[in-house]
Amino acid sequence: MATLRVPPAVPSPQEDCEQLHKAFEGWGTNEKLIISVLAHRNAAQRKAIRDAYQATYGKDLLESLLHETHGDFEKIVLLWTLEPSERDALLANEAATKWHPANRVLIEIACARSSQDLFTVRCAYHKQYKRSLEEDVAAHTKADFRKLLLPLVSAYRYEGEEVNMHLAKSEAKLMHDKISDKAYSDEEVIRVLTTRSKPQLIATFNQYNNEFGNPINKDLKSDPKDDYLAALRAVVRLICCPEKYFEKVIRLSLNKLGTDETALTRIVATRAEVDLKLIKEVYQSRNSVPLENAVKHDTHRHYEDMLLALLGSDQN
Amino acid sequence: MATLRVPPAVPSPQEDCEQLHKAFEGWGTNEKLIISVLAHRNAAQRKAIRDAYQATYGKDLLESLLHETHGDFEKIVLLWTLEPSERDALLANEAATKWHPANRVLIEIACARSSQDLFTVRCAYHKQYKRSLEEDVAAHTKADFRKLLLPLVSAYRYEGEEVNMHLAKSEAKLMHDKISDKAYSDEEVIRVLTTRSKPQLIATFNQYNNEFGNPINKDLKSDPKDDYLAALRAVVRLICCPEKYFEKVIRLSLNKLGTDETALTRIVATRAEVDLKLIKEVYQSRNSVPLENAVKHDTHRHYEDMLLALLGSDQN
Numbered sequence: 001m002a003t004l005r006v007p008p009a010v011p012s013p014q015e016d017c018e019q020l021h022k023a024f025e026g027w028g029t030n031e032k033l034i035i036s037v038l039a040h041r042n043a044a045q046r047k048a049i050r051d052a053y054q055a056t057y058g059k060d061l062l063e064s065l066l067h068e069t070h071g072d073f074e075k076i077v078l079l080w081t082l083e084p085s086e087r088d089a090l091l092a093n094e095a096a097t098k099w100h101p102a103n104r105v106l107i108e109i110a111c112a113r114s115s116q117d118l119f120t121v122r123c124a125y126h127k128q129y130k131r132s133l134e135e136d137v138a139a140h141t142k143a144d145f146r147k148l149l150l151p152l153v154s155a156y157r158y159e160g161e162e163v164n165m166h167l168a169k170s171e172a173k174l175m176h177d178k179i180s181d182k183a184y185s186d187e188e189v190i191r192v193l194t195t196r197s198k199p200q201l202i203a204t205f206n207q208y209n210n211e212f213g214n215p216i217n218k219d220l221k222s223d224p225k226d227d228y229l230a231a232l233r234a235v236v237r238l239i240c241c242p243e244k245y246f247e248k249v250i251r252l253s254l255n256k257l258g259t260d261e262t263a264l265t266r267i268v269a270t271r272a273e274v275d276l277k278l279i280k281e282v283y284q285s286r287n288s289v290p291l292e293n294a295v296k297h298d299t300h301r302h303y304e305d306m307l308l309a310l311l312g313s314d315q316n
Numbered sequence: 317m318a319t320l321r322v323p324p325a326v327p328s329p330q331e332d333c334e335q336l337h338k339a340f341e342g343w344g345t346n347e348k349l350i351i352s353v354l355a356h357r358n359a360a361q362r363k364a365i366r367d368a369y370q371a372t373y374g375k376d377l378l379e380s381l382l383h384e385t386h387g388d389f390e391k392i393v394l395l396w397t398l399e400p401s402e403r404d405a406l407l408a409n410e411a412a413t414k415w416h417p418a419n420r421v422l423i424e425i426a427c428a429r430s431s432q433d434l435f436t437v438r439c440a441y442h443k444q445y446k447r448s449l450e451e452d453v454a455a456h457t458k459a460d461f462r463k464l465l466l467p468l469v470s471a472y473r474y475e476g477e478e479v480n481m482h483l484a485k486s487e488a489k490l491m492h493d494k495i496s497d498k499a500y501s502d503e504e505v506i507r508v509l510t511t512r513s514k515p516q517l518i519a520t521f522n523q524y525n526n527e528f529g530n531p532i533n534k535d536l537k538s539d540p541k542d543d544y545l546a547a548l549r550a551v552v553r554l555i556c557c558p559e560k561y562f563e564k565v566i567r568l569s570l571n572k573l574g575t576d577e578t579a580l581t582r583i584v585a586t587r588a589e590v591d592l593k594l595i596k597e598v599y600q601s602r603n604s605v606p607l608e609n610a611v612k613h614d615t616h617r618h619y620e621d622m623l624l625a626l627l628g629s630d631q632n
Contacts, residue, residue, distance in 0.1 A: 151450070156439075157448055158446060158448045160446050195451040195454045
């Protein structure tokens with residue numbers, strides 16, 4: 001369900017390096033050449049290019065990209081070129097150290113990655129920041145948000161498909177009781193959301209809907225402006241239907257007066273190798289226009305070209 | 317600092333299997349033969365023996381051991397034969413599902429293993445129990461204990477040696493303020509203990525002692541019978557000086573009217589390949605007798621023989 005398109009005959013990392021080096025040479029930068037290489041290589045291939053570049057030219061490809069590109073194009077090229085775990089560690093570090101209640105990046109990383117991938121992010125975080133992810137999250141967040149975010153980013157959820165229906169029933173009732181009492185940050189609510197496996201939680205949410213006549217997220221909407229409730233809803237959506245969650249982030253980033261490039265860049269860079277095709281389908285059916293059209297309307301030049309390439313819609 | 321002694325020329329896993337099979341044959345069991353093989357092989361060698369046994373005799377070596385051995389000898393042989401991560405997963409599962417406030421096993425596993433080893437235990441837990449460790453801990457513990465244990469077992473602490481002295485000072489003061497107010501389960505106290513790296517925490521505890529004139533654990537002793545305070549002290553001791561903590565567990569297990577074989581077995585089986593030599597030295601200097609003498613005095617027959625073998629004091 002990725003949108004990334006890799007050509008049938010991939011040049012060697014050495015050849016790709018030479019192309020990139022050529023793109024950086026002389027006055028100006030050949031952005032089209034950068035896009036034609038990097039936007040059409042998967043994570044392992046990009047890693048091999050970065051290694052070859054270091055060996056050949058004695059510096060990090062990221063450094064050269066930082067020097068040769070600018071603005072939103074720079075941001076998406078850098079984010080995309082990183083390994084997925086490094087990229088998530090970077091995003092998580094920014095979100096943790098400059099944390100504010102409306103930021104959903106930590107929740108995205110904690111809930112929309114596999115258990116093993118989340119652990120790999122924690123390993124990359126050690127390496128890049130000489131601290132642990134949970135240490136920074138705990139140090140920079142407070143109160144209800146900390147109670148929710150700390151176990152979320154520390155989780156290593158079981159990933160088997162087994163579901164205990166008896167447990168789903170009893171925990172649906174527990175959630176309903178607490179939500180009815182507006183005890184949204186009750187530790188039992190947080191325990192269920194942060195420790196149960198995703199299939200188990202989906203069964204619990206289904207039971208909730210069946211038993212109490214409302215999707216759980218509708219009951220978590222009592223105050224639409226409450227950031228903590230919005231965070232809980234994000235957890236539920238990212239567990240049940242990440243593609244719908246991500247479609248909404250993209251939709252809101254484009255519908256704004258002035259595009260939210262940060263969000264758009266993040267979602268495209270983190271999902272192009274995962275489920276961006278699915279997100280595009282949801283977008284089309286929700287908005288009656290292809291995502292590419294909306295992107296063309298709201299973005300420009302090399303940034304637009306890079307987005308379209310990662311969306312699988314350029315000529316390369 | 318292990319006590320495990322592996323012979324210079326180790327027989328092949330196949331030969332070891334044949335010896336074990338011989339030990340199980342006919343009427344009765346040759347316990348001495350079992351000990352001479354298993355108590356002198358490291359984790360990788362025991363794993364190879366178990367694999368070879370399965371291939372040769374079509375059943376799990378643990379099953380045969382369960383059938384052929386009894387009582388405390390059975391328990392230590394089984395626990396020892398398991399891979400360290402499987403063993404910890406088993407111990408953690410017992411501790412979580414039959415949890416009571418005086419049980420320290422989860423704290424031992426969370427604090428006296430490396431970050432990577434603790435993660436490996438969480439992986440083994442998925443495989444063995446089809447749930448996550450933190451899920452079971454959260455579901456079976458309550459109140460202050462849950463607030464402490466859940467982040468402890470979910471931690472992936474940074475393991476570099478870097479220490480931030482400024483942070484150590486401010487967090488020592490924070491800990492002192494909270495402890496002075498008897499706010500032992502304050503979330504800041506728990507945050508520091510469960511997320512900071514071990515070198516950082518040791519610096520914080522040293523600062524505490526320097527600034528406020530008491531070791532932190534002395535100030536955590538206001539009520540010696542309070543299980544939660546005892547749990548906090550165990551965390552501090554396991555981070556600062558695990559060998560002293562384990563010496564004390566062994567000492568208390570032997571000093572009791574009626575030996576506490578469960579604790580003795582657990583510590584010997586989990587530390588023989590790690591730091592049991594150090595624990596023995598602390599024991600000798602604390603009690604003025606060698607640990608082996610105390611073990612000989614309090615235990616019997618094959619159980620005694622197995623303990624002495626793992627303590628590095630048999631004839632093999």
